[in-house]
Amino acid sequence: MIAPRLHRVRPSAKPPRRIAWAVAGVAVLLLGWQSLSWMMHRAVVASPGETVMALFEIARSGQLWIQLGITLQRLLLSLAIGCSVGLVAGLLAGIQERIRSLFEPLRWVAMALPAVIIAVFGMMWFGMGGEQAVFLVAFIITPVVYVNTVDGVRGIDPQLVEMGRTYRIPRRLFLTQIYLPGIALPVVSGLTLAVGIGVRGIILAELLGSFDGVGHSFSRAWTFLKTPELFAWVLAALALVGLLEFGVLKPLRRRLRRWKGGPSA
Amino acid sequence: MIHFDDVSKSFDSLSVLNDVSFAIDRGHTAGLIGPSGSGKTTLLRLIVGALPPDTGSVIVETESIGYVFQEPRLLPWRTALQNIALPLRARGYHRTDALQYAAKWLSQVGLQGFEDYYPTQLSGGMLQRVSIGRALAISPEVLLMDEPFSSLNMELRESLLSLVADIIADGQLSTLYVTHYLPEAMRLADSVMQLDCNGRLQTLSEEYRKKSIAALLRSISHEWTEAELLGRKTCNETEASPSS
Numbered sequence: 001m002i003a004p005r006l007h008r009v010r011p012s013a014k015p016p017r018r019i020a021w022a023v024a025g026v027a028v029l030l031l032g033w034q035s036l037s038w039m040m041h042r043a044v045v046a047s048p049g050e051t052v053m054a055l056f057e058i059a060r061s062g063q064l065w066i067q068l069g070i071t072l073q074r075l076l077l078s079l080a081i082g083c084s085v086g087l088v089a090g091l092l093a094g095i096q097e098r099i100r101s102l103f104e105p106l107r108w109v110a111m112a113l114p115a116v117i118i119a120v121f122g123m124m125w126f127g128m129g130g131e132q133a134v135f136l137v138a139f140i141i142t143p144v145v146y147v148n149t150v151d152g153v154r155g156i157d158p159q160l161v162e163m164g165r166t167y168r169i170p171r172r173l174f175l176t177q178i179y180l181p182g183i184a185l186p187v188v189s190g191l192t193l194a195v196g197i198g199v200r201g202i203i204l205a206e207l208l209g210s211f212d213g214v215g216h217s218f219s220r221a222w223t224f225l226k227t228p229e230l231f232a233w234v235l236a237a238l239a240l241v242g243l244l245e246f247g248v249l250k251p252l253r254r255r256l257r258r259w260k261g262g263p264s265a
Numbered sequence: 266m267i268h269f270d271d272v273s274k275s276f277d278s279l280s281v282l283n284d285v286s287f288a289i290d291r292g293h294t295a296g297l298i299g300p301s302g303s304g305k306t307t308l309l310r311l312i313v314g315a316l317p318p319d320t321g322s323v324i325v326e327t328e329s330i331g332y333v334f335q336e337p338r339l340l341p342w343r344t345a346l347q348n349i350a351l352p353l354r355a356r357g358y359h360r361t362d363a364l365q366y367a368a369k370w371l372s373q374v375g376l377q378g379f380e381d382y383y384p385t386q387l388s389g390g391m392l393q394r395v396s397i398g399r400a401l402a403i404s405p406e407v408l409l410m411d412e413p414f415s416s417l418n419m420e421l422r423e424s425l426l427s428l429v430a431d432i433i434a435d436g437q438l439s440t441l442y443v444t445h446y447l448p449e450a451m452r453l454a455d456s457v458m459q460l461d462c463n464g465r466l467q468t469l470s471e472e473y474r475k476k477s478i479a480a481l482l483r484s485i486s487h488e489w490t491e492a493e494l495l496g497r498k499t500c501n502e503t504e505a506s507p508s509s
Binding site for chain 1: 313315328330332334336338340341342343351352354355383384385403
Protein backbone atom coordinates (compact mmCIF):
# COMPACT_ATOMS: atom_id res chain seq x y z
CA MET A 1 0.00 0.00 0.00
CA ILE A 2 1.35 3.37 -0.91
CA ALA A 3 1.40 5.74 2.02
CA PRO A 4 -0.15 9.10 1.29
CA ARG A 5 2.45 11.76 0.77
CA LEU A 6 2.23 14.47 3.37
CA HIS A 7 2.88 18.01 2.30
CA ARG A 8 4.45 20.14 4.93
CA VAL A 9 2.91 23.56 4.52
CA ARG A 10 4.87 26.38 5.97
CA PRO A 11 2.38 28.50 7.88
CA SER A 12 2.37 32.25 7.35
CA ALA A 13 3.69 34.32 10.23
CA LYS A 14 1.37 34.38 13.24
CA PRO A 15 -0.24 37.73 14.17
CA PRO A 16 2.03 38.52 17.18
CA ARG A 17 5.09 37.81 15.01
CA ARG A 18 3.73 40.02 12.22
CA ILE A 19 3.13 42.81 14.73
CA ALA A 20 6.70 42.43 15.99
CA TRP A 21 8.00 42.85 12.42
CA ALA A 22 5.80 45.93 11.90
CA VAL A 23 7.09 47.45 15.15
CA ALA A 24 10.64 46.72 13.97
CA GLY A 25 9.83 48.54 10.70
CA VAL A 26 8.63 51.61 12.61
CA ALA A 27 11.79 51.49 14.74
CA VAL A 28 13.99 51.44 11.60
CA LEU A 29 12.04 54.41 10.21
CA LEU A 30 12.48 56.40 13.43
CA LEU A 31 16.17 55.50 13.59
CA GLY A 32 16.65 56.64 9.99
CA TRP A 33 14.82 59.89 10.73
CA GLN A 34 16.87 60.51 13.89
CA SER A 35 20.12 59.83 11.99
CA LEU A 36 19.06 62.21 9.22
CA SER A 37 18.35 64.94 11.79
CA TRP A 38 21.86 64.44 13.22
CA MET A 39 23.43 64.67 9.77
CA MET A 40 21.49 67.70 8.51
CA HIS A 41 20.82 71.16 9.88
CA ARG A 42 17.91 71.29 12.35
CA ALA A 43 16.30 74.03 10.23
CA VAL A 44 15.96 71.47 7.42
CA VAL A 45 15.17 68.22 9.29
CA ALA A 46 13.62 68.26 12.76
CA SER A 47 14.38 65.29 15.00
CA PRO A 48 11.57 62.95 16.11
CA GLY A 49 11.86 64.37 19.65
CA GLU A 50 11.50 67.99 18.48
CA THR A 51 8.61 66.99 16.22
CA VAL A 52 6.74 65.30 19.06
CA MET A 53 7.28 68.37 21.25
CA ALA A 54 5.94 70.62 18.47
CA LEU A 55 3.00 68.25 18.01
CA PHE A 56 2.17 68.50 21.73
CA GLU A 57 2.45 72.29 21.48
CA ILE A 58 0.00 72.64 18.57
CA ALA A 59 -2.29 70.11 20.25
CA ARG A 60 -2.20 72.07 23.50
CA SER A 61 -2.97 75.31 21.70
CA GLY A 62 -5.97 73.60 20.05
CA GLN A 63 -4.71 74.40 16.53
CA LEU A 64 -4.05 70.72 15.73
CA TRP A 65 -7.68 69.73 16.36
CA ILE A 66 -9.14 72.80 14.65
CA GLN A 67 -7.05 72.43 11.49
CA LEU A 68 -7.42 68.63 11.41
CA GLY A 69 -11.19 69.06 11.77
CA ILE A 70 -11.30 71.53 8.86
CA THR A 71 -9.23 69.26 6.60
CA LEU A 72 -11.17 66.16 7.62
CA GLN A 73 -14.46 67.93 6.89
CA ARG A 74 -13.24 68.93 3.42
CA LEU A 75 -11.89 65.46 2.78
CA LEU A 76 -15.15 63.76 3.77
CA LEU A 77 -17.18 66.19 1.64
CA SER A 78 -14.90 65.55 -1.37
CA LEU A 79 -15.09 61.79 -0.79
CA ALA A 80 -18.88 61.96 -0.56
CA ILE A 81 -19.13 63.91 -3.84
CA GLY A 82 -16.46 61.87 -5.64
CA CYS A 83 -17.87 58.54 -4.46
CA SER A 84 -21.48 59.42 -5.29
CA VAL A 85 -20.66 60.62 -8.79
CA GLY A 86 -18.14 57.81 -9.42
CA LEU A 87 -20.48 55.13 -8.08
CA VAL A 88 -23.57 56.22 -10.03
CA ALA A 89 -21.61 56.80 -13.25
CA GLY A 90 -19.74 53.50 -12.74
CA LEU A 91 -22.95 51.54 -12.18
CA LEU A 92 -24.52 53.00 -15.32
CA ALA A 93 -21.36 52.45 -17.37
CA GLY A 94 -20.88 48.94 -15.99
CA ILE A 95 -24.40 47.93 -16.97
CA GLN A 96 -24.65 49.81 -20.27
CA GLU A 97 -21.87 49.44 -22.85
CA ARG A 98 -22.98 52.63 -24.66
CA ILE A 99 -22.73 54.73 -21.50
CA ARG A 100 -19.27 53.31 -20.85
CA SER A 101 -18.17 54.42 -24.33
CA LEU A 102 -19.70 57.85 -23.70
CA PHE A 103 -17.86 58.27 -20.38
CA GLU A 104 -14.53 56.88 -21.57
CA PRO A 105 -13.06 60.17 -22.93
CA LEU A 106 -14.16 62.01 -19.76
CA ARG A 107 -12.54 59.37 -17.57
CA TRP A 108 -9.36 59.55 -19.59
CA VAL A 109 -9.15 63.37 -19.30
CA ALA A 110 -9.98 63.29 -15.57
CA MET A 111 -7.26 60.73 -14.90
CA ALA A 112 -4.64 62.25 -17.19
CA LEU A 113 -4.87 65.85 -15.90
CA PRO A 114 -2.12 66.62 -13.34
CA ALA A 115 -3.46 67.57 -9.90
CA VAL A 116 -1.74 70.99 -9.99
CA ILE A 117 -3.59 71.97 -13.17
CA ILE A 118 -6.93 71.00 -11.60
CA ALA A 119 -5.95 72.99 -8.49
CA VAL A 120 -5.27 76.08 -10.64
CA PHE A 121 -8.65 75.71 -12.38
CA GLY A 122 -10.25 75.24 -8.96
CA MET A 123 -8.75 78.50 -7.69
CA MET A 124 -9.83 80.31 -10.88
CA TRP A 125 -13.42 79.07 -10.65
CA PHE A 126 -14.00 78.94 -6.90
CA GLY A 127 -11.48 81.47 -5.60
CA MET A 128 -9.23 80.96 -2.58
CA GLY A 129 -10.65 78.90 0.26
CA GLY A 130 -12.10 75.51 1.01
CA GLU A 131 -14.32 75.08 -2.06
CA GLN A 132 -11.43 74.77 -4.50
CA ALA A 133 -9.85 72.09 -2.27
CA VAL A 134 -13.10 70.12 -2.26
CA PHE A 135 -13.37 70.55 -6.03
CA LEU A 136 -9.82 69.31 -6.60
CA VAL A 137 -10.17 66.19 -4.47
CA ALA A 138 -13.67 65.32 -5.73
CA PHE A 139 -12.34 65.70 -9.30
CA ILE A 140 -9.40 63.35 -8.60
CA ILE A 141 -11.42 60.77 -6.66
CA THR A 142 -14.37 60.46 -9.05
CA PRO A 143 -12.53 58.55 -11.84
CA VAL A 144 -10.84 56.26 -9.28
CA VAL A 145 -14.20 55.24 -7.81
CA TYR A 146 -15.73 55.12 -11.31
CA VAL A 147 -13.10 52.71 -12.67
CA ASN A 148 -13.39 50.40 -9.66
CA THR A 149 -17.18 50.43 -9.87
CA VAL A 150 -17.17 49.60 -13.60
CA ASP A 151 -14.71 46.75 -12.94
CA GLY A 152 -16.87 45.58 -10.06
CA VAL A 153 -20.07 45.53 -12.12
CA ARG A 154 -18.35 43.76 -15.01
CA GLY A 155 -16.92 41.26 -12.57
CA ILE A 156 -20.35 40.20 -11.31
CA ASP A 157 -21.11 36.67 -12.40
CA PRO A 158 -23.52 36.96 -15.40
CA GLN A 159 -25.21 33.78 -14.18
CA LEU A 160 -26.31 35.65 -11.05
CA VAL A 161 -27.72 38.42 -13.23
CA GLU A 162 -29.58 35.80 -15.29
CA MET A 163 -30.87 34.23 -12.07
CA GLY A 164 -32.15 37.63 -10.96
CA ARG A 165 -33.92 38.17 -14.28
CA THR A 166 -35.41 34.67 -14.24
CA TYR A 167 -36.91 35.33 -10.81
CA ARG A 168 -38.04 38.78 -12.00
CA ILE A 169 -36.19 40.58 -9.23
CA PRO A 170 -37.32 44.23 -9.32
CA ARG A 171 -34.78 46.91 -10.15
CA ARG A 172 -34.38 48.23 -6.59
CA LEU A 173 -33.80 44.75 -5.16
CA PHE A 174 -31.48 43.94 -8.05
CA LEU A 175 -29.39 46.96 -7.07
CA THR A 176 -29.33 46.27 -3.33
CA GLN A 177 -29.02 42.47 -3.46
CA ILE A 178 -26.92 41.81 -6.57
CA TYR A 179 -25.09 44.86 -7.93
CA LEU A 180 -24.13 46.78 -4.78
CA PRO A 181 -22.93 43.78 -2.72
CA GLY A 182 -21.19 42.49 -5.87
CA ILE A 183 -19.19 45.67 -6.34
CA ALA A 184 -18.66 46.46 -2.64
CA LEU A 185 -15.19 44.94 -2.35
CA PRO A 186 -13.62 46.51 -5.46
CA VAL A 187 -15.26 49.85 -4.61
CA VAL A 188 -13.89 49.82 -1.06
CA SER A 189 -10.46 48.91 -2.46
CA GLY A 190 -10.81 51.90 -4.78
CA LEU A 191 -11.87 54.01 -1.83
CA THR A 192 -8.72 53.05 0.08
CA LEU A 193 -6.72 54.32 -2.86
CA ALA A 194 -8.95 57.40 -3.08
CA VAL A 195 -8.42 58.30 0.58
CA GLY A 196 -4.64 58.32 0.13
CA ILE A 197 -4.95 60.40 -3.04
CA GLY A 198 -7.56 62.60 -1.35
CA VAL A 199 -5.40 63.50 1.64
CA ARG A 200 -2.50 64.41 -0.67
CA GLY A 201 -4.84 66.41 -2.87
CA ILE A 202 -6.54 68.30 -0.07
CA ILE A 203 -3.20 69.27 1.50
CA LEU A 204 -1.90 70.43 -1.87
CA ALA A 205 -5.03 72.52 -2.44
CA GLU A 206 -4.91 73.99 1.08
CA LEU A 207 -1.23 74.75 0.66
CA LEU A 208 -1.81 76.52 -2.66
CA GLY A 209 -5.02 78.38 -2.06
CA SER A 210 -6.60 78.15 1.36
CA PHE A 211 -6.55 80.15 4.60
CA ASP A 212 -6.88 77.22 6.96
CA GLY A 213 -6.53 73.44 7.23
CA VAL A 214 -3.52 71.15 7.67
CA GLY A 215 -2.03 72.12 4.29
CA HIS A 216 -2.22 75.83 5.08
CA SER A 217 -0.70 75.28 8.55
CA PHE A 218 2.10 73.31 6.93
CA SER A 219 2.66 76.18 4.51
CA ARG A 220 2.77 78.71 7.39
CA ALA A 221 5.28 76.60 9.34
CA TRP A 222 7.40 76.43 6.18
CA THR A 223 7.20 80.19 5.56
CA PHE A 224 8.32 80.95 9.14
CA LEU A 225 10.89 78.12 9.10
CA LYS A 226 9.29 76.42 12.08
CA THR A 227 10.69 73.07 11.01
CA PRO A 228 9.57 70.97 14.03
CA GLU A 229 6.02 72.30 13.56
CA LEU A 230 6.24 71.60 9.82
CA PHE A 231 7.13 67.97 10.60
CA ALA A 232 4.37 67.87 13.22
CA TRP A 233 1.81 68.77 10.53
CA VAL A 234 3.19 65.97 8.35
CA LEU A 235 2.51 63.58 11.24
CA ALA A 236 -0.98 65.05 11.53
CA ALA A 237 -1.63 64.35 7.83
CA LEU A 238 -0.39 60.77 8.25
CA ALA A 239 -2.64 60.38 11.29
CA LEU A 240 -5.58 61.49 9.14
CA VAL A 241 -4.88 58.79 6.55
CA GLY A 242 -4.31 56.25 9.35
CA LEU A 243 -7.61 57.15 10.99
CA LEU A 244 -9.57 56.58 7.78
CA GLU A 245 -7.56 53.54 6.67
CA PHE A 246 -7.39 51.62 9.94
CA GLY A 247 -10.42 53.08 11.73
CA VAL A 248 -12.96 52.95 8.89
CA LEU A 249 -11.86 51.21 5.70
CA LYS A 250 -10.07 48.18 7.13
CA PRO A 251 -12.96 47.17 9.44
CA LEU A 252 -15.34 47.79 6.52
CA ARG A 253 -13.28 45.53 4.23
CA ARG A 254 -13.22 42.84 6.91
CA ARG A 255 -17.01 43.06 7.28
CA LEU A 256 -17.55 42.87 3.53
CA ARG A 257 -15.24 39.86 3.24
CA ARG A 258 -17.01 37.74 5.86
CA TRP A 259 -18.85 35.73 3.18
CA LYS A 260 -15.52 34.66 1.72
CA GLY A 261 -14.96 32.34 4.69
CA GLY A 262 -13.50 28.88 4.19
CA PRO A 263 -15.48 25.63 3.98
CA SER A 264 -17.40 24.71 7.10
CA ALA A 265 -19.93 22.11 6.06
CA MET B 266 -49.89 25.06 -18.31
CA ILE B 267 -47.04 25.24 -20.87
CA HIS B 268 -47.84 25.19 -24.58
CA PHE B 269 -45.30 25.25 -27.42
CA ASP B 270 -46.76 25.48 -30.91
CA ASP B 271 -44.36 25.09 -33.84
CA VAL B 272 -41.64 27.03 -32.04
CA SER B 273 -38.39 27.65 -33.85
CA LYS B 274 -35.36 29.50 -32.54
CA SER B 275 -32.06 30.31 -34.24
CA PHE B 276 -28.95 32.17 -33.20
CA ASP B 277 -27.63 33.90 -36.31
CA SER B 278 -27.59 31.10 -38.87
CA LEU B 279 -27.57 28.35 -36.25
CA SER B 280 -30.93 26.66 -35.92
CA VAL B 281 -31.42 25.49 -32.34
CA LEU B 282 -35.11 24.58 -32.09
CA ASN B 283 -37.09 23.40 -35.10
CA ASP B 284 -40.90 23.42 -35.10
CA VAL B 285 -41.09 22.27 -31.52
CA SER B 286 -44.58 21.54 -30.21
CA PHE B 287 -45.58 20.11 -26.87
CA ALA B 288 -47.78 20.81 -23.88
CA ILE B 289 -47.41 20.15 -20.18
CA ASP B 290 -50.67 20.05 -18.26
CA ARG B 291 -51.20 21.21 -14.70
CA GLY B 292 -49.75 18.75 -12.19
CA HIS B 293 -47.79 16.85 -14.84
CA THR B 294 -44.07 16.25 -15.00
CA ALA B 295 -42.27 16.04 -18.30
CA GLY B 296 -38.71 14.92 -18.73
CA LEU B 297 -36.56 16.37 -21.47
CA ILE B 298 -33.43 14.58 -22.57
CA GLY B 299 -30.98 15.34 -25.31
CA PRO B 300 -27.29 15.61 -25.96
CA SER B 301 -25.28 18.67 -25.01
CA GLY B 302 -25.94 21.51 -27.39
CA SER B 303 -29.32 20.26 -28.53
CA GLY B 304 -31.16 23.34 -27.26
CA LYS B 305 -32.54 22.15 -23.93
CA THR B 306 -31.56 25.29 -22.02
CA THR B 307 -32.78 27.48 -24.90
CA LEU B 308 -36.17 25.83 -24.55
CA LEU B 309 -36.23 26.68 -20.82
CA ARG B 310 -35.23 30.27 -21.57
CA LEU B 311 -38.16 30.54 -23.94
CA ILE B 312 -40.46 29.38 -21.16
CA VAL B 313 -39.25 32.02 -18.68
CA GLY B 314 -39.42 34.72 -21.34
CA ALA B 315 -35.68 35.36 -21.38
CA LEU B 316 -35.73 34.73 -25.15
CA PRO B 317 -38.48 35.33 -27.71
CA PRO B 318 -39.28 32.60 -30.26
CA ASP B 319 -38.47 33.35 -33.92
CA THR B 320 -41.65 31.64 -35.06
CA GLY B 321 -44.49 29.86 -33.36
CA SER B 322 -45.97 30.61 -29.98
CA VAL B 323 -44.99 29.93 -26.39
CA ILE B 324 -47.82 30.18 -23.88
CA VAL B 325 -47.14 29.82 -20.18
CA GLU B 326 -50.30 30.24 -18.14
CA THR B 327 -48.56 31.59 -15.07
CA GLU B 328 -45.80 33.97 -14.05
CA SER B 329 -45.08 31.89 -10.96
CA ILE B 330 -42.09 29.89 -12.17
CA GLY B 331 -39.43 28.25 -10.01
CA TYR B 332 -36.13 27.54 -11.73
CA VAL B 333 -33.40 25.20 -10.51
CA PHE B 334 -30.27 25.91 -12.55
CA GLN B 335 -27.50 23.49 -13.41
CA GLU B 336 -25.22 25.42 -11.05
CA PRO B 337 -26.86 26.63 -7.82
CA ARG B 338 -26.41 30.35 -8.73
CA LEU B 339 -26.69 31.54 -5.16
CA LEU B 340 -25.61 35.03 -4.16
CA PRO B 341 -22.25 34.39 -2.44
CA TRP B 342 -22.65 37.43 -0.20
CA ARG B 343 -26.01 36.30 1.18
CA THR B 344 -26.65 33.45 3.61
CA ALA B 345 -28.57 30.30 2.67
CA LEU B 346 -31.68 31.77 4.30
CA GLN B 347 -31.35 35.13 2.55
CA ASN B 348 -30.87 33.38 -0.80
CA ILE B 349 -34.15 31.52 -0.40
CA ALA B 350 -35.87 34.71 0.77
CA LEU B 351 -34.75 36.70 -2.32
CA PRO B 352 -37.50 35.67 -4.78
CA LEU B 353 -40.05 36.05 -1.99
CA ARG B 354 -38.95 39.64 -1.46
CA ALA B 355 -39.19 40.14 -5.21
CA ARG B 356 -42.84 39.13 -4.87
CA GLY B 357 -43.48 41.83 -2.31
CA TYR B 358 -42.99 39.93 0.95
CA HIS B 359 -41.75 42.05 3.83
CA ARG B 360 -38.15 41.18 4.75
CA THR B 361 -39.08 39.55 8.08
CA ASP B 362 -41.93 37.53 6.57
CA ALA B 363 -39.73 36.45 3.67
CA LEU B 364 -37.03 35.20 6.06
CA GLN B 365 -39.57 33.37 8.20
CA TYR B 366 -41.08 31.64 5.20
CA ALA B 367 -37.63 30.91 3.77
CA ALA B 368 -36.66 29.20 7.05
CA LYS B 369 -39.57 26.81 6.56
CA TRP B 370 -38.27 25.87 3.10
CA LEU B 371 -34.69 25.57 4.25
CA SER B 372 -35.89 23.01 6.77
CA GLN B 373 -38.00 21.32 4.07
CA VAL B 374 -34.87 20.69 1.99
CA GLY B 375 -33.10 19.27 5.03
CA LEU B 376 -30.88 22.21 5.93
CA GLN B 377 -32.26 23.28 9.27
CA GLY B 378 -29.43 24.79 11.30
CA PHE B 379 -27.62 26.13 8.23
CA GLU B 380 -29.61 29.38 8.02
CA ASP B 381 -26.61 31.66 8.57
CA TYR B 382 -24.15 29.76 6.41
CA TYR B 383 -22.77 31.48 3.32
CA PRO B 384 -22.58 29.51 0.04
CA THR B 385 -18.79 29.25 0.37
CA GLN B 386 -19.34 27.30 3.60
CA LEU B 387 -21.73 24.73 2.08
CA SER B 388 -21.04 21.58 0.07
CA GLY B 389 -22.22 21.04 -3.54
CA GLY B 390 -25.24 19.01 -2.50
CA MET B 391 -26.23 21.56 0.14
CA LEU B 392 -25.96 24.38 -2.38
CA GLN B 393 -28.28 22.58 -4.75
CA ARG B 394 -30.72 21.97 -1.89
CA VAL B 395 -30.76 25.72 -1.20
CA SER B 396 -31.36 26.30 -4.91
CA ILE B 397 -34.31 23.87 -4.82
CA GLY B 398 -35.63 25.62 -1.70
CA ARG B 399 -35.38 28.97 -3.46
CA ALA B 400 -37.31 27.66 -6.46
CA LEU B 401 -40.06 26.16 -4.33
CA ALA B 402 -40.39 28.92 -1.73
CA ILE B 403 -42.41 31.07 -4.11
CA SER B 404 -45.00 28.25 -4.37
CA PRO B 405 -44.55 28.08 -8.13
CA GLU B 406 -47.11 26.67 -10.50
CA VAL B 407 -44.35 25.71 -12.90
CA LEU B 408 -41.01 24.20 -11.87
CA LEU B 409 -38.14 24.11 -14.35
CA MET B 410 -35.07 22.05 -13.55
CA ASP B 411 -32.07 22.31 -15.83
CA GLU B 412 -29.78 19.32 -15.21
CA PRO B 413 -29.75 20.27 -11.53
CA PHE B 414 -27.72 17.31 -10.30
CA SER B 415 -25.30 16.82 -13.16
CA SER B 416 -22.29 17.96 -11.14
CA LEU B 417 -23.08 15.81 -8.09
CA ASN B 418 -21.94 12.30 -7.27
CA MET B 419 -24.35 9.35 -7.49
CA GLU B 420 -25.12 9.26 -3.76
CA LEU B 421 -26.02 12.94 -3.57
CA ARG B 422 -27.89 12.73 -6.84
CA GLU B 423 -29.98 9.87 -5.47
CA SER B 424 -30.85 11.68 -2.25
CA LEU B 425 -31.81 14.89 -4.09
CA LEU B 426 -33.81 12.96 -6.68
CA SER B 427 -35.83 11.44 -3.85
CA LEU B 428 -36.39 14.90 -2.40
CA VAL B 429 -37.59 16.26 -5.75
CA ALA B 430 -39.74 13.18 -6.39
CA ASP B 431 -41.51 13.74 -3.04
CA ILE B 432 -42.09 17.41 -3.77
CA ILE B 433 -43.43 16.73 -7.25
CA ALA B 434 -45.69 13.96 -5.95
CA ASP B 435 -47.09 16.24 -3.26
CA GLY B 436 -48.13 19.28 -5.23
CA GLN B 437 -49.98 20.59 -8.21
CA LEU B 438 -46.75 21.55 -9.92
CA SER B 439 -46.21 21.37 -13.64
CA THR B 440 -42.59 20.33 -13.92
CA LEU B 441 -40.13 20.17 -16.77
CA TYR B 442 -37.06 18.20 -15.78
CA VAL B 443 -34.10 18.50 -18.14
CA THR B 444 -31.39 15.91 -17.91
CA HIS B 445 -28.81 13.96 -19.87
CA TYR B 446 -29.88 10.74 -18.21
CA LEU B 447 -32.89 8.82 -19.43
CA PRO B 448 -33.29 6.77 -16.20
CA GLU B 449 -33.45 10.00 -14.18
CA ALA B 450 -36.12 11.43 -16.48
CA MET B 451 -38.09 8.19 -16.42
CA ARG B 452 -38.03 8.11 -12.65
CA LEU B 453 -39.55 11.56 -12.22
CA ALA B 454 -41.58 12.22 -15.32
CA ASP B 455 -45.00 11.18 -16.60
CA SER B 456 -43.74 11.64 -20.14
CA VAL B 457 -40.28 11.94 -21.65
CA MET B 458 -39.33 14.04 -24.65
CA GLN B 459 -36.10 13.98 -26.58
CA LEU B 460 -34.45 16.83 -28.45
CA ASP B 461 -32.11 15.80 -31.23
CA CYS B 462 -29.18 17.70 -32.66
CA ASN B 463 -31.38 19.23 -35.36
CA GLY B 464 -33.56 20.85 -32.72
CA ARG B 465 -36.46 18.49 -33.33
CA LEU B 466 -38.50 17.25 -30.42
CA GLN B 467 -40.11 13.86 -30.14
CA THR B 468 -41.99 12.27 -27.30
CA LEU B 469 -40.60 8.90 -26.37
CA SER B 470 -43.29 6.27 -26.58
CA GLU B 471 -44.33 4.14 -23.65
CA GLU B 472 -42.96 1.13 -25.54
CA TYR B 473 -39.56 2.78 -25.97
CA ARG B 474 -39.43 3.64 -22.30
CA LYS B 475 -40.42 0.10 -21.27
CA LYS B 476 -37.74 -1.30 -23.57
CA SER B 477 -35.20 1.04 -22.04
CA ILE B 478 -36.16 -0.02 -18.52
CA ALA B 479 -35.96 -3.68 -19.53
CA ALA B 480 -32.58 -3.08 -21.09
CA LEU B 481 -31.44 -1.36 -17.95
CA LEU B 482 -32.60 -4.24 -15.79
CA ARG B 483 -30.94 -6.81 -18.09
CA SER B 484 -27.66 -5.01 -17.99
CA ILE B 485 -27.60 -4.35 -14.29
CA SER B 486 -23.94 -5.23 -14.17
CA HIS B 487 -23.24 -3.20 -17.26
CA GLU B 488 -22.21 0.40 -16.83
CA TRP B 489 -24.48 2.39 -19.09
CA THR B 490 -23.07 5.44 -20.69
CA GLU B 491 -24.93 8.51 -21.76
CA ALA B 492 -24.01 7.76 -25.37
CA GLU B 493 -25.53 4.28 -25.11
CA LEU B 494 -28.76 5.64 -23.65
CA LEU B 495 -29.10 8.50 -26.06
CA GLY B 496 -27.55 7.02 -29.15
CA ARG B 497 -24.93 9.76 -29.29
CA LYS B 498 -22.99 11.84 -26.84
CA THR B 499 -22.97 15.46 -27.92
CA CYS B 500 -24.03 17.46 -30.92
CA ASN B 501 -21.06 18.39 -33.05
CA GLU B 502 -19.82 21.96 -32.93
CA THR B 503 -21.66 23.18 -35.98
CA GLU B 504 -24.92 22.01 -34.49
CA ALA B 505 -24.30 23.23 -30.94
CA SER B 506 -26.33 26.12 -29.64
CA PRO B 507 -24.44 28.96 -27.96
CA SER B 508 -26.72 28.83 -24.96
CA SER B 509 -27.08 25.23 -24.00
